[in-house]
Amino acid sequence: MNVNIWAAARAFASALRAGHDGPRTSQHRASGTGTCPDWCTSDHRCTAWRRFPNGEHRSRSVSTRTPYGMMTTTRTASVGGVTHVEMLLSVRLDMRDRIAIRQAQLLTSGVDLATRAVLATSAELREVGR
Ligand SMILES: [Zn+2]
Numbered sequence: 001m002n003v004n005i006w007a008a009a010r011a012f013a014s015a016l017r018a019g020h021d022g023p024r025t026s027q028h029r030a031s032g033t034g035t036c037p038d039w040c041t042s043d044h045r046c047t048a049w050r051r052f053p054n055g056e057h058r059s060r061s062v063s064t065r066t067p068y069g070m071m072t073t074t075r076t077a078s079v080g081g082v083t084h085v086e087m088l089l090s091v092r093l094d095m096r097d098r099i100a101i102r103q104a105q106l107l108t109s110g111v112d113l114a115t116r117a118v119l120a121t122s123a124e125l126r127e128v129g130r
Contacts, residue, residue, distance in 0.1 A: 037077065046058055052079075071089050074086045
């Protein structure tokens with residue numbers, strides 16, 4: 001990976017953390033007892049309370065209209081307490097196929113890079129106990 005791109009991505013992730021004002025989620029963790037965390041919808045979307053082996057708690061999806069399309073985010077947690085975020089990104093692409101393909105390739109790489117940078121800086125924060 002290009003060192004300059006990685007450095008820029010890390011700086012981007014730090015800036016996101018410093019200025020993030022998006023939706024906050026509870027720190028309550030799934031207990032594995034079948035009790036839903038307070039962020040779970042606790043309705044038909046949650047399969048954990050039924051104690052399905054692969055059941056998961058699911059938050060209400062948050063959809064945000066952006067200048068380029070729509071972004072939808074949902075938090076999940078397995079009955080074992082492993083949490084994930086599911087993100088659906090719908091981006092309007094150029095009408096010209098060659099440009100649309102390149103945009104899709106760059107978006108895929110960019111989302112992957114941004115995700116890696118955010119997770120890397122999060123790991124560093126855990127190491128220093130912040
Ligand atoms: Zn639940």
